[in-house]
Amino acid sequence: MSDTLAGNPSSGSASAKAGEPVLSVRGLTTSFLVDGAWRTVVRDVSFDVMPGETVAIVGESGSGKSVTSLSVMRLLARDSSRIKGSIVLNGKDILALSDKQMRQVRGKDAAMIFQEPMTSLNPVFTIGRQISEALTCHGDITRAAARAETVQLLEKVRIPNAASRFDDYPHQFSGGMRQRVMIAMALASRPRLLIADEPTTALDVTIQGQILDLIKVLQEEEGMSVLFITHDMGVVAEIADRTIVMYKGEAIETGATADIFRNGRKPYTRSLLSAVPRLGSMAGQGWPLRFPVVDVETGTRVEPAEVADTVDRGSEPVLDVKNLTTRFDVRGGLLGRKVGAVHAVENVSFDLLQGETLSLVGESGCGKSTTGRSITRLIQPNGGVVRLEGKNILDLDTASLRHARRSIQMIFQDPFASLNPRMTVGAMVAEPIVEHGLATGAQAREKAADLLRRVGLSPDMMKRYPHEFSGGQRQRICIARALALDPKVIVADESVSALDVSIKAQVCNLLMDLQQSLKLAFLFISHDMAVVERVSHRVAVMYLGEIVEIGPRKAVFSDPRHPYTKKLMAAVPVPDPSRRGIRRNLVADELKSPVRPLGYVAPPRRYDEVSPGHLVRLDDGM
Structure with a gap:
């Protein structure tokens, strides 16, 4: 060598x-x-x-x-x-x-930070104890001093309300917050x-x-x-x-x-x-590009080749969301009484046309994934209207909801966690078809084979188990399963965020091909702005549970108006080594908490239409 x-x-x-x-x-x-x-x-x-x-x-x-x-x-x-x-x-x-x-x-x-923080953190110990342990193991330090140092480390990696979160457990943090905890732990002993x-x-x-x-x-x-x-x-x-x-x-x-x-x-x-994918590469392009x-x-x-415009703009929205609100109780004290609420989604409204991709973007904890789960009623919202093909799914009983879910399916971020390790791939893709009475076992297996073929896998793989596939292949299996019931809407929740760049490109191309052939509507939830720019017809930017800017993809990316939208775009890494000395100074501001006291009423919001369909919240609330 x-x-x-x-x-x-x-x-x-x-x-x-x-x-x-x-x-x-x-x-x-x-x-x-x-x-x-x-x-x-x-x-x-x-x-x-x-x-x-x-x-x-x-x-x-x-x-x-x-x-x-x-x-x-x-x-x-x-x-x-x-x-x-x-x-x-x-x-x-x-x-x-x-x-x-x-x-x-x-x-x-030497210290190490891993990709998946939840598997690296001990679920039975508080995050404060786990970081303090890294300090006490490698130095002579009192418990009080270790606690103070831990709080400083948490503040350094921008954990909001660091002192009050010292005694929280890993499951009480979002994925991004857990990774920041891991980084604080790795930096605790100042490794070389x-x-x-x-x-x-x-x-x-x-x-x-x-x-x-x-x-x-x-x-x-x-x-x-x-x-x-x-x-x-x-x-x-x-x-x-x-x-x-x-x-x-x-x-x-x-x-x-x-x-x-x-x-x-x-x-x-x-x-x-x-x-x-490079931010800005879609300048002048009106709709998604493979x-x-x-x-x-x-x-x-x-x-x-360019993607044909699939949006049926003269039709009624296949999904219409009005004033969607989802909150989670915060309890405290010896009796565990309700003391406040996490306002995860607050008065969110948008619609989605057949063949259209609307991307929800924002930081971890902004409410975008909760929005997706609320729309599918995997989480029960507190209020609002979600009309799917004209029916308000928030009013449906269990049996009616089960039937309605045939029209709206979800693809999750982690394909391995979404697949049953004890079932073959063929059985998993065929299962929803049989459960909803759409076909017999043999017919369901035949359709499962066709779906696997459609997402670029071989029907010969039907007898394999999830662990026998790569990450990109497992995500394709999840897409095939989501298509099993011939849905009209697919909620893709960070479905490509953890994939390699080439696999990410293949999966995104696959989703666009399926959209074109099946006229699917996608609610694409992501934090990857460069990918969002490439796959979206419209973009909605979320901050602290609210939409602060929404509009056609071309308008939002070429003329971002809200300070938070500009901040998101400024943070995207650019594959240009000449930028190595740049500091974004993104650590200077403090993340706000979505926790509100009892009786809190969100202020009314006003929006300005700066161009056709491009709405920006006037009171920035940041």
């Missing part, structure tokens, strides 16, 4: 810092025991991370990037994994340390190396921007090094000094980030760069 591919700073990386490497990896080869045989998943990977430097390892699912980071931290099961090569962290030979010595290294010399494994993949753009800014600030203050694992080339451009591209377990290209972006030599590198398709073997980019 050449010096350049090994990531040796002496090979010409302009951003490498002086001194000995904080982390030096040589010839790393990691294998797993599968069916009695050793299977190599990372092969001969070498790189250095210098003091104060950020090195990004980029690649799609299955490329070996996460296994590389887990190998460095010795977090793989000893009985079923084998690590060869050399890993030197802070002058310590990691592979020669005992388990007890390794526990002292983790958190102090922070390993961040897809830490911003499922986060809102503003929170992602804050986390990226926070990491940059901490590097300047502490001289901390960062090993950043991601598939998002926009994030790589904004944070990384050097980039390592991994493909099928090998480091196929390494160099200064600016060089990789300008002169990526490998076809796979060029395909990663081409697949990134994503380009890139061949990872050749790097050839194929521009897709």
